[in-house]
Amino acid sequence: MLKSLRQSGTLIGFAVIVAVFTLQLPDTFLTARNLINISQQLSMLAVVAATMTIVMVMTDFDLSVGSMASLAGIVAAVVFAAGYPVWMGLGAALLVGLAGGLFNGFLVSVIGILPFVATLGTLTVFSGAAFVISGGKTIYGRDIPKGFADFARGGVPLDGLGLAGLKLPYLSLTAVGVMLVTWVLLEHTTFGRRLYAIGGNREAALLAGLRVTRLRMIAFGLTGLGAAGAGLMYAARVASANPTQGSGLMLDAIAAVFLGMTMTRMGEPRVGATLVGVLLLGVLDNGLTQLKVDSYVREILVGAIVIVAVSIAALGKRR
């Protein structure tokens, strides 16, 4: 009983938040337009948080995702500005993401540096690289191809559902797609099972014949890839790229995974639970903005909620 209360605490909190906003904002909050809006706002966070879950399953984490997102946006924009087609810009950015992630994995699993230190180092490196490549300037306007920016504005029309004029944004669909792929990867492949085993006991996993070094590298590579994807989504949405625009993603992504971890049976990260964490943070952000709450107060609230949720989970575990 106590245990189920511990597991459902975050979900109850989420319900309370939704209820409060619904009462406070009766006309604007629980509307199709606003919900679609929320889904678009949190699509980048959803992608980063889902792929962050992959490394956190092994009890590792990656601090460099935010600056990787910025770097990926810059790389794509620079490739666009040089006159190459859209697909090459996207490919270059995703490749940089994968390479950066694999490098994190190399530092952590081959060299053996703690993930905190390794990814703190690469956070700074990626961020610096974004400034160097862009010359410190925001790349926008004619340099950003129309097709790229249009993707973020476009969506599947929902006229058929009686929601005339509304579109389900491609960005939201992308986030759902990434979530699904990550879910399948972690829950329904041997790769995912092995990652959970490494998280359960790395030494035992090694002695049971798992290729721990390789698996950790691949996992970090996927997290880097996800970060780069989110950076592209961000750049498309604002039709510009600047070297700091992804920086807010890292803390929110880790917070979302931690919120999710309070809901699972053994406190392990799960993609589905991470999604609830993402929704909670996204809804909170949207509602507080509509209530015109100061953004600094918003930060205090988000931090406090994460601490309270994780504390309740920790106390519940101790019994």
Add this chain to the structure above:
Amino acid sequence: MQSLTFHDLSKAYAGVPALGGVSLTLTPGRVHAVMGENGAGKSTLIKLIAGVVRADRGWVEKDGVRLPLAAPADAMAAGFRVIHQELNIVPQVSVAENILLGHPAPRRAGVLMDWPALHTRARAALHELGADHIDTRALAGHLGRGDRMLMRIATALVAGGEACLYVLDEPTAALTPAESALLFAVIGRLKARGAAILYVSHRMDEVMRLCDDITVLRDGRHVSTTPAGVTTKDAVIRAMTGRAVSDTYPPRQTPLGEVVIRAEALSSPRLSGIDFTLRAGEILGLTGLGEAGQRDVLRLFLGLERATSGRLVVHGARAPRSPAAAWRAGVALIPGERRAEGLMLQMSVRANAVLPHLSGWAARPQTEVRQAAELTTRVGLKSTGPDQPVGQLSGGNQQKVVFARALMGNPNLLLLEDPTRGVDVGARAEIYGLIRAASARGCAVLLASTDLPELTGLCDRIMLLHAGRQVDILGAVSPADLLARIYETEN
């Protein structure tokens, strides 16, 4: 202090008794040895005396007064000073700080560290030990193992209050003969001051020379207490190993096969002179005094210890280069530290059992459940089902999960490291049955164990190691003879 008696000390872990009703009387000015095989209950006894672990039953009586013993502070207040086998030191700080750790540091004006006073006190403690060569300003981590032990003993000496009992757990394990001599002199001085000393050691000669009384424990029970003067080495060994062994060990019923493993004049960073053959179905034991290289021999077959010279042929191929390659080649491992090296305790029986045998991309839960159910029946696992977290099982059942994992691929080489450590008697017999069954199927087995009856009961031959060197390979032997041979490797 006139008298000190521990009455009826008992402790069980997860229902498995580690110590059952042991009583012990210590006399001031006498050194009392406690001897026994691994798992006899020595470590538990020390933990209870130190207050680190709380006894299920039993009490302490000092000079006719009953004392509480529920926490380390109680042991400290009673005047017990325990020097544990694992050297708990803080390597990053100085020797002086280590020695005075846990004491109010000398201060100036109430807040500033009084460094000269700190070093003076630490030096005085080391001087009392005759260990003036240790610089109190050196980092503890830079000391050799022998000096670390001296430092730990100094820590016990410097402790305030009246000390009436010193407990030394394998104090000479890491010491050179000269350092040991220093330690014996210190013990002599503590004796002369009227302290009682409880001395736990595997080293028979040392115990016979140093100690006044010898208590032998076996399977958590008290076997005998005799003055050292009226007993002999052989009598002590007999008392230590006198377990009835005949019916616990299933006998060999199949003939040995071809030679499948051949180690020729093999050396590695930690091993030398390893030279043996192993036949299909044969069980070769590995033993020695303490950690003598048994573990490293097993690691040769996992690619975790690499030969620097000599040859190792495993089923006609070279030795695997990694644990992953080893499992693929049909090598299976039962690690010694079940919790640290064997299991993912939060994960299910199924996930633990099938882990090395996952193949392809898609996870197949139905197949896994079926395989896990089949295997757990085969190993006689008692659980609520394949989805029960392993951490909820008893030690014996946890070990059966590890066996299920190892046996699933029908291995051709089974590496076992203390396979019955922390396992109750019933599960032990079942595990011996599993080992014998694997051997009967033609699986070669390397069994590293500190349990002598287990070795003599199961193994066709037993390799004796000392400091990483292969000393001898013995055929059929009794536990007492084996123990005697192990003690001989010291000389």
